[in-house]
Amino acid sequence: MPIPSEETVADLVVDLIEQRGLDLEGVQISRAGKLSTVRVLVDGENGVSLDQIATLSNEVSAKLDEVDEFGTLPYTLEVTTPGTDRPLELERHWRRARGRKVEVATATETIEGRIGRLDAGSVDIVVRGKSGPTVRAVQLDDVVRAVVQVEFSRPNARELELTGGVAQGRPAPGAAPVAIEQEGTEE
Structure with a gap:
């Protein structure tokens, strides 16, 4: 059984994403031989935190595992936000x-x-x-x-x-990157 279409995956996960107060910005499926990558793009009014991405990734994975759409074919799931090169359409x-x-x-x-x-x-x-x-x-x-x-x-x-300023929850243009704290690291 082939990997389902982008539209099918979108239909499977859109409600779950919207329940979290986020928007589904797209689904991209790329195939390389027997390996496939399913990329789910999400965004929200105040951005999306790494914790939200991690939680949503687990929930989307569980949702996709519930259905027979993928059969036994292996795939890699990526839940991420759109990059800066995404066209502004909406x-x-x-x-x-x-x-x-x-x-x-x-x-x-x-x-x-x-x-x-x-x-x-x-x-x-x-x-x-x-x-x-x-x-x-x-x-x-x-x-x-x-x-x-x-x-x-x-x-x-x-x-x-x-x-009118930068949209709420978004980084200021040209601002220094935010440091990410890692547990167990010493300075």
């Missing part, structure tokens, strides 16, 4: 990325700026100008492709102010 993606640098392509132009407020099918993009940053409204229906850009330096304070 309003919640834009809302959660507020304050981040983005490249937006419409049918007529490409705009680079910082994601601002979202309102009634439109998003503000804070763009740099010769006389300082300005806010430009872009209709979401006009967006062909939009991807958050990776940043290594802190953003311009005025740009960030114009965006």
